[in-house]
Amino acid sequence: MNTSHTAFGGDFSSKQALRQQHELWRRALLPKQVASRGLQVFKQLQSLPFWNGAGCFALYAAQAFEVPTSGVLTALLEAQKRVCFPTAAFQSPSLAFVRSLEDLEPGRHGLLFPKPCCLPAALAEVELIVVPGVAFAHNGVRLGRGGGFYDRLLAHPESRALRVGLCFEECLLESLPEEAHDVRMHWVVTDTQCLRLHP
Numbered sequence: 237m238n239t240s241h242t243a244f245g246g247d248f249s250s251k252q253a254l255r256q257q258h259e260l261w262r263r264a265l266l267p268k269q270v271a272s273r274g275l276q277v278f279k280q281l282q283s284l285p286f287w288n289g290a291g292c293f294a295l296y297a298a299q300a301f302e303v304p305t306s307g308v309l310t311a312l313l314e315a316q317k318r319v320c321f322p323t324a325a326f327q328s329p330s331l332a333f334v335r336s337l338e339d340l341e342p343g344r345h346g347l348l349f350p351k352p353c354c355l356p357a358a359l360a361e362v363e364l365i366v367v368p369g370v371a372f373a374h375n376g377v378r379l380g381r382g383g384g385f386y387d388r389l390l391a392h393p394e395s396r397a398l399r400v401g402l403c404f405e406e407c408l409l410e411s412l413p414e415e416a417h418d419v420r421m422h423w424v425v426t427d428t429q430c431l432r433l434h435p
């Protein structure tokens with residue numbers, strides 16, 4: 237797919253159309269495609285020059301059609317890194333530390349969140365945040381799913397982490413509509429490349 241789009245200065249209808257187009261494409265992927273291509277994304281992620289040096293990471297719990305992160309979590313915990321996930325408090329962005337996949341439980345929309353017993357994590361502690369997206373652009377603009385959670389999280393004044401977006405190669409576009417509140421990625425990683433950006 238990987239079609240080129242022009243930035244429309246935040247045209248809402250354009251964002252909605254692009255979101256629907258790429259969501260349909262992602263949901264059409266077979267589980268074995270998601271797994272095998274997700275493994276390639278993980279390998280690309282591990283090749284980033286600062287990956288081993290960072291000590292505190294923020295991840296997301298992937299849905300069936302998103303780039304998987306369970307293997308990323310396992311590898312980070314085995315390397316004795318600190319790892320946190322977004323909590324269910326969508327209106328006020330917050331994170332909590334997890335020590336295993338068992339620390340996550342289903343919440344709203346079937347998403348996995350840290351259990352209430354998990355310790356809270358301060359945004360200022362996070363050195364690298366792995367960000368999901370329906371699509372990303374070559375200049376680092378992200379197209380989310382419309383909930384606004386990551387917009388609020390990434391724009392928070394305490395957030396100083398390197399921002400790394402994950403997507404499949406077909407969801408990396410030439411450009412995307414951009415709004416004033418959008419926060420660009422420092423890197424976008426796909427199953428074929430690591431794209432370094434200058435937000």
